[in-house]
Amino acid sequence: MTQRATAAQVVARLSTEDKVRLLSGRNFWSTRAVPGVASVMLTDGPHGLRKQAGSGDHLGLAESVPATCFPPAAGLGATWDLELLEEIGEALGREAAAEQVGVLLGPGLNIKRHPAGGRNFEYFSEDPLLSGKTAAAMVRGIQSQGVGACLKHFAANNQEFNRMRVDTVVDERTLREVYLAGFEIAVTESSPWTVMSSYNLLNGEHTGESYRLLTEILRDEWGFDGVVMSDWFGTADRAVGVRAGMDLEMPGSNGSWNAEVHAALESGALSHADLDRACERLVEMVQRVARDDASPDEAPGAVDHDAHHALARRAAAAATVLLTNDGLLPLAGTGRVALLGAMASTPRFQGAGSSLVNATRVDSVLDSLRSRLEPQAQVEYVAGYDPASGEATPADLAAARTAAAEADVAVVVVGLPARHESEGFDRTTLRLPAGHDALVEAVLAVNPRTVVVLVNGAPVEVPWADRPAALVEAYLGGQAGGSGLVDVLTGDAEPGGRLAESFPVSGAELPASANFADHPTQVQYRETFHVGYRFHDTCGVAPRFAFGHGLSYTTFSLGGLTVSGSGQERQVEVTVTNTGERAGSTVVQVYVHDVASSVPRPEQELKAFAKVHLEPGEARRVQLDLGRRGFAVYDTATAAWAVEAGEFEIRVGTSSRDLPLRSTVVLDSPDTVTAVEAPSRPLVDDAEFAVLLGRSVPAPRPLLPFHRDSTLSDLDGTWLGARLQKLLLSMAGRRVSVGDDANSAMMETAMAQMPLRGVVMAAAGRLTYPVLDRAISVLNAARRGR
Ligand code: BGC
Numbered sequence: 001m002t003q004r005a006t007a008a009q010v011v012a013r014l015s016t017e018d019k020v021r022l023l024s025g026r027n028f029w030s031t032r033a034v035p036g037v038a039s040v041m042l043t044d045g046p047h048g049l050r051k052q053a054g055s056g057d058h059l060g061l062a063e064s065v066p067a068t069c070f071p072p073a074a075g076l077g078a079t080w081d082l083e084l085l086e087e088i089g090e091a092l093g094r095e096a097a098a099e100q101v102g103v104l105l106g107p108g109l110n111i112k113r114h115p116a117g118g119r120n121f122e123y124f125s126e127d128p129l130l131s132g133k134t135a136a137a138m139v140r141g142i143q144s145q146g147v148g149a150c151l152k153h154f155a156a157n158n159q160e161f162n163r164m165r166v167d168t169v170v171d172e173r174t175l176r177e178v179y180l181a182g183f184e185i186a187v188t189e190s191s192p193w194t195v196m197s198s199y200n201l202l203n204g205e206h207t208g209e210s211y212r213l214l215t216e217i218l219r220d221e222w223g224f225d226g227v228v229m230s231d232w233f234g235t236a237d238r239a240v241g242v243r244a245g246m247d248l249e250m251p252g253s254n255g256s257w258n259a260e261v262h263a264a265l266e267s268g269a270l271s272h273a274d275l276d277r278a279c280e281r282l283v284e285m286v287q288r289v290a291r292d293d294a295s296p297d298e299a300p301g302a303v304d305h306d307a308h309h310a311l312a313r314r315a316a317a318a319a320t321v322l323l324t325n326d327g328l329l330p331l332a333g334t335g336r337v338a339l340l341g342a343m344a345s346t347p348r349f350q351g352a353g354s355s356l357v358n359a360t361r362v363d364s365v366l367d368s369l370r371s372r373l374e375p376q377a378q379v380e381y382v383a384g385y386d387p388a389s390g391e392a393t394p395a396d397l398a399a400a401r402t403a404a405a406e407a408d409v410a411v412v413v414v415g416l417p418a419r420h421e422s423e424g425f426d427r428t429t430l431r432l433p434a435g436h437d438a439l440v441e442a443v444l445a446v447n448p449r450t451v452v453v454l455v456n457g458a459p460v461e462v463p464w465a466d467r468p469a470a471l472v473e474a475y476l477g478g479q480a481g482g483s484g485l486v487d488v489l490t491g492d493a494e495p496g497g498r499l500a501e502s503f504p505v506s507g508a509e510l511p512a513s514a515n516f517a518d519h520p521t522q523v524q525y526r527e528t529f530h531v532g533y534r535f536h537d538t539c540g541v542a543p544r545f546a547f548g549h550g551l552s553y554t555t556f557s558l559g560g561l562t563v564s565g566s567g568q569e570r571q572v573e574v575t576v577t578n579t580g581e582r583a584g585s586t587v588v589q590v591y592v593h594d595v596a597s598s599v600p601r602p603e604q605e606l607k608a609f610a611k612v613h614l615e616p617g618e619a620r621r622v623q624l625d626l627g628r629r630g631f632a633v634y635d636t637a638t639a640a641w642a643v644e645a646g647e648f649e650i651r652v653g654t655s656s657r658d659l660p661l662r663s664t665v666v667l668d669s670p671d672t673v674t675a676v677e678a679p680s681r682p683l684v685d686d687a688e689f690a691v692l693l694g695r696s697v698p699a700p701r702p703l704l705p706f707h708r709d710s711t712l713s714d715l716d717g718t719w720l721g722a723r724l725q726k727l728l729l730s731m732a733g734r735r736v737s738v739g740d741d742a743n744s745a746m747m748e749t750a751m752a753q754m755p756l757r758g759v760v761m762a763a764a765g766r767l768t769y770p771v772l773d774r775a776i777s778v779l780n781a782a783r784r785g786r
Helices: 007-012 016-022 073-079 082-098 128-143 172-190 211-221 238-244 258-267 272-289 305-319 365-373 394-406 434-446 481-490 511-515 533-539 686-693 719-733 741-752 756-762 769-785
Strands: 148-154 167-169 194-197 227-229 321-325 335-340 377-382 409-415 450-455 470-473 522-524 556-564 571-578 584-594 605-614 619-625 633-635 640-642 646-653 661-667
Touching: 007 272, 016 258, 016 272, 073 082, 073 128, 073 305, 082 128, 082 305, 128 148, 128 172, 128 605, 148 172, 148 211, 148 272, 172 211, 172 633, 172 686, 194 211, 211 238, 227 272, 238 258, 238 272, 258 272, 305 481, 335 365, 335 394, 335 434, 365 377, 365 481, 377 394, 394 434, 409 434, 434 450, 450 481, 470 481, 556 584, 556 646, 556 661, 571 584, 571 605, 571 646, 584 619, 605 619, 719 741, 719 756, 719 769, 756 769
Parallel strands: 148 194, 167 522, 194 227, 335 377, 335 409, 409 450, 450 470
Antiparallel strands: 321 470, 556 571, 571 619, 584 605, 584 646, 633 640, 646 661
16 A cells, blocks of 8 residues: 655645645635645535535525525534534534535534624533534544534624624633633633634734634644645735644635735745645644545445434524423413414524525424324414514404414424524624514513413513413524424433523623624624623523523432542532422523632533433433633633632532532632732723733724725725625625525625725636725725815
8 A cells, every 4th residue: 555645745835835825715715726736625504514616605695505404603602512512513524525515614602792693693601611522523523524523713703793804802821711711611611623703803913814712722732733725715814824723714815915925925924834834734633534544334324314304403492491380381282372473483593694504304383283283282383473574463363362262272383584683794782673573562461371481592682571371482593493303292212402592681781782793894802701601600690591500301419519629620510300290301500609719700601411311210320520720710910720729619500590519628729819809890991901912902993094804884885895896796606596684684784884894706717906005095085085
């Protein structure tokens, strides 16, 4: 057998031209082939394959091959079930392998800083430990099939508004403890083959051009040995990116950057060693994908779409969170059931944008409920509101009222219409559409035996929450969301979900609301760690529903807490007993409270968890490891994780607000934690923020004069803006084949917020950087002369 050439040998044989070409994609979805290196296909997305056959797009507009649409990440995060996540990852990997896809562009694991984030449905949690562990499980599953996974979007990409040029200003400790910790866990525990840098800037630097982020932190500290690719059209300076460790520009930009990269090589601004290193990493990735040591029985087989649909159904039930229940659920399964709400028959099961999957089939709640309950029960359906707009007419409400009044049980399905929640833009309110609230009120007024089901990708305000007999968060359930939900409503499956994010009473109470999506070029994370339950628990503000919360159809007791270990590490053991009559699962959650600290810390933080499935009467001893990081803070003065000696309280229970078991430990530790004064409020003022940042609070980059990072919307009303928009439209027009309300909203925003540098990349050679730069200077000169 001939030995395969190493990546270094392959790269050594390439010309400089070929090396530069290799580092930019061949087209929308593939890497470039050069002598000795095959092309590899990369495809979205996090919860299903979105393989586009022809020239594609990254906005979910053009058709893709049919694939299983699993529940999006918001639901998967709520399962807290790492085994299930691994199984779903395997299924995704199988579908990708069968379609000759080398890398699946997911999972996404950005922190849900604010519930209004438009893309929150694509992310797991507000908590880094849960996000990181969940992502790692999924990566292990995907990669077990010989397909690479891609952690995205690295990093601090927590809003959609002006996502391609907004500068996230965040202090180092918050960055490490809240926004990077999940990536760190996923990288160290699952060795992903690729990572995608994010669109935004981080503390003044494009993330794809940050040596510190991509080389010092990701590679040197965490040991990442794969490829970093850009987010689509996210490149801002290719030569700087290569030097920083951003190996692959995606999609390909027809050589738009090549002249600049060659010039940087000539001037020495970019070294040949850096170029070679990026190429070697890419070649290694291609070699991983095209393994020539794979045995014939490892060749991808046909996908069993029925089995994957069944898995998606199981996942939907496992993601369903029972928020309240006075005993009406599970349904008795007899009598008259009024099913109200258009989402029951026109399912919304995924979000718009690059994660949009062309599902192999879709189960509606209406069909699933009918086929499960009839003829023992009668199901009467009334739409109650318009599925697209969410508006309810007086006639809609009257019909719903009549049906509900005559029924033994009413099930109301409400949530967010597609246009309210999408990649590309954020929500402007946490309320449901007025018609949905009106439907709930109308039904509650005539029938107290009402179950309300929420279908949405992120928390909503539910002022009427304590009035229905039961309230269920179904999230966006994927293609089997309807049948999975009916399994839970009827008790065929248990509600497996526990909230992976807090539901605030109102968005106004959240500190991050003061600085969220409020400026076109900058966002300041002045709330520091006060995100999600870290805010609610530290500031004593009760959420509507707490992080970790979720009811079961059975009951559990927790007891026998013991803590062992020494030095800076501890292990926890606890006995969980199913004290009810049905099989079910619960999530044991371990939080750590630092009794006295030299730095301000959240009241408590999740440090370990375990999902436990038990038969009636069954008891199990569960072990959870807190390790050293369970107690550590990031000490900015020494740039290291440090454990401060002293007392810590270990709190164990089933939500951040229900932690009945407690034990205090005293840790020995040689570390020093440099003292930091606690700010007066959760939202730091200018002086406090400057201290945390270690520099004065940066002024946002002005919109004028125009530059490459200006967006088309900045150029509104100018001749250049009009021309570039026309060019972009003509390029997009070639690809767009389908479109609906949500997609057109997404498309409009994506266009308006596209930086000018991105227009060059998208223009397939019809515009170059020198031409763009000249046009910008002319425009700026004309403005000055005005
Ligand atoms: C998204 C990525 C996605 C890429 C390709 C971008 O707009 O941010 O998550 O993988 O497009 O579709």
